[in-house]
Amino acid sequence: MQDHYVLQVRALNVKIKSEQGMLPLVQDIDFAIKPGEVLGLVGESGSGKTITCMSLLQLLDRKTTSVEGSIRLHGREINGLRAEDMRAIRGKEIGFIMQNPMNAFVPVHTIGDQFIETIRTHSALTKKQAMELAVDSMDAVNLPQPYELMRKYPFQMSGGMLQRVMIAISMCLRPSVVIADEPTTALDVTNQLQVLRQLDRLRSECGTSILLISHDLGVISELADEVAVIYKGRIVEKADVFQLFDHPQHEYTKKLLHARPKLV
Numbered sequence: 001m002q003d004h005y006v007l008q009v010r011a012l013n014v015k016i017k018s019e020q021g022m023l024p025l026v027q028d029i030d031f032a033i034k035p036g037e038v039l040g041l042v043g044e045s046g047s048g049k050t051i052t053c054m055s056l057l058q059l060l061d062r063k064t065t066s067v068e069g070s071i072r073l074h075g076r077e078i079n080g081l082r083a084e085d086m087r088a089i090r091g092k093e094i095g096f097i098m099q100n101p102m103n104a105f106v107p108v109h110t111i112g113d114q115f116i117e118t119i120r121t122h123s124a125l126t127k128k129q130a131m132e133l134a135v136d137s138m139d140a141v142n143l144p145q146p147y148e149l150m151r152k153y154p155f156q157m158s159g160g161m162l163q164r165v166m167i168a169i170s171m172c173l174r175p176s177v178v179i180a181d182e183p184t185t186a187l188d189v190t191n192q193l194q195v196l197r198q199l200d201r202l203r204s205e206c207g208t209s210i211l212l213i214s215h216d217l218g219v220i221s222e223l224a225d226e227v228a229v230i231y232k233g234r235i236v237e238k239a240d241v242f243q244l245f246d247h248p249q250h251e252y253t254k255k256l257l258h259a260r261p262k263l264v
């Protein structure tokens with residue numbers, strides 16, 4: 001019965017080692033995403049959005065953090081999988097766009113090498129085919145002169161460009177779910193819209209589910225079907241996007257809505 005969810009998270013608790021013992025960072029996180037659905041996760045800086053993503057992807061340091069609870073991908077429990085098994089899932093079944101694009105790339109390799117390496121790790125494509133797929137994917141996010149970009153090193157590109165390369169990488173293998181942590185924050189308004197359109201296309205053309213993370217309700221409202229509001233490490237409200245805007249229940253949600261710059 002649970003299998004019609006692409007991603008289902010139950011009672012997720014993340015703690016970190018400290019001198020005072022294990023400190024909770026996020027608590028009792030519950031949500032589920034169906035195929036082709038976009039769940040927005042919104043909350044202020046420090047509320048636990050990135051910690052939630054990193055725990056789903058199992059990219060937190062296992063020595064200093066603990067991740068309890070259930071994370072099911074197509075019904076299969078992935079919390080606690082071996083690092084090697086998670087590596088096979090990340091990038092292929094779960095695409096991800098990280099908040100800080102600089103950290104997502106290795107400085108000593110070109111963009112092209114990193115792009116092709118990711119594709120070849122997860123597919124049987126030849127180097128030439130992988131190169132073509134990389135170029136097509138960069139075209140799809142409107143990156144100019146993709147062949148030249150492939151030869152560049154991360155430090156030779158702006159944060160916004162790197163963000164779009166990361167989006168191209170995350171989409172090219174058509175994962176069933178994409179986790180996008182503030183995918184538009186580093187971009188100007190025109191590029192923000194383009195990225196949101198790309199994500200929307202991925203959802204409508206490939207049926208990809210998206211966990212869209214932002215502190216910006218405007219971004220969330222462009223794309224999300226459902227919205228979860230996170231406050232101090234807990235989800236305090238979850239509702240259909242229209243209902244959340246029209247009838248916010250939690251005081252914190254009301255504050256977020258009031259803080260939003262008026263667009264119309």
Ligand SMILES: Nc1ncnc2c1ncn2[C@@H]1O[C@H](COP(=O)(O)OP(=O)(O)OP(=O)(O)O)[C@@H](O)[C@H]1O
Nearest residue numbers: 016025043044045046047048049050051052099215
């Ligand atoms: N390595 C760490 N050690 C201790 N506390 C941490 C660590 N990483 C994050 N935190 C704390 O966990 C909380 C949640 O951080 P997180 O990065 O998830 O916030 P966020 O919602 O993504 O914020 P932002 O919108 O600024 O990206 C914060 O209070 C942060 O200080």
Ligand SMILES: [Mg+2]
Nearest residue numbers: 049050051099
């Ligand atoms: Mg964050």
